[in-house]
């Protein structure tokens with residue numbers, strides 16, 4: 001699933017292609033998945049933003065087009081066998097490619113997140129200047145669930161998914177199955193710093209394109225951060241730091257990877 005870095009890379013690619021242009025058409029045949037899109041036609045795009053894993057395009061007349069890429073969604077410059085939406089904006093045509101159909105679009109009155117509860121309850125943005133260990137610690141609070149599961153909760157922190165939760169916990173030296181409320185202050189500080197570092201590095205590398213090739217830039221270029229993964233997808237391979245075999249377990253139903261020596 002595209003996580004914060006992949007969504008942000010997508011935003012940066014799309015912004016110069018859509019901002020300032022007028023939406024001419026949004027074509028699809030699924031009004032349940034792509035809601036209210038007709039009301040965006042004729043409006044100019046003012047800004048291309050992001051909140052967690054959501055893209056938010058601010059439009060004229062105080063409206064917003066919100067897009068969630070779901071498990072396998074992404075924009076393309078060319079049509080594919082899995083094109084679900086064709087978005088004509090000015091002289092640009094963007095194709096929303098989504099083999100697994102978990103992606104969603106909404107057009108809402110600006111700031112009216114009532115139809116998108118997850119957006120309304122979204123936790124702090126880890127790359128915002130205001131993000132801090134104190135803020136993360138307060139969000140972890142007294143939660144007894146494994147720290148990995150807590151990091152996947154978008155109301156605790158925005159934008160982390162399976163890859164970057166595993167990589168951040170390795171970078172911080174924390175076992176993913178530790179109950180969140182057992183983290184010492186120094187560990188919360190290490191984790192907050194690790195999350196920011198890992199996400200920033202992933203952004204610089206254009207995100208992660210896994211073996212399924214699901215995530216790509218709209219011009220079909222892959223990301224490169226998968227080559228820098230320390231634990232994610234590396235079960236039974238030697239830890240890059242200590243050579244111990246990386247372990248894979250399930251936490252909250254999700255595959256979780258860690259080094260039993262480097263992470264405590």
Ligand SMILES: [Zn+2]
Nearest residue numbers: 239242259262
């Ligand atoms: Zn190790």
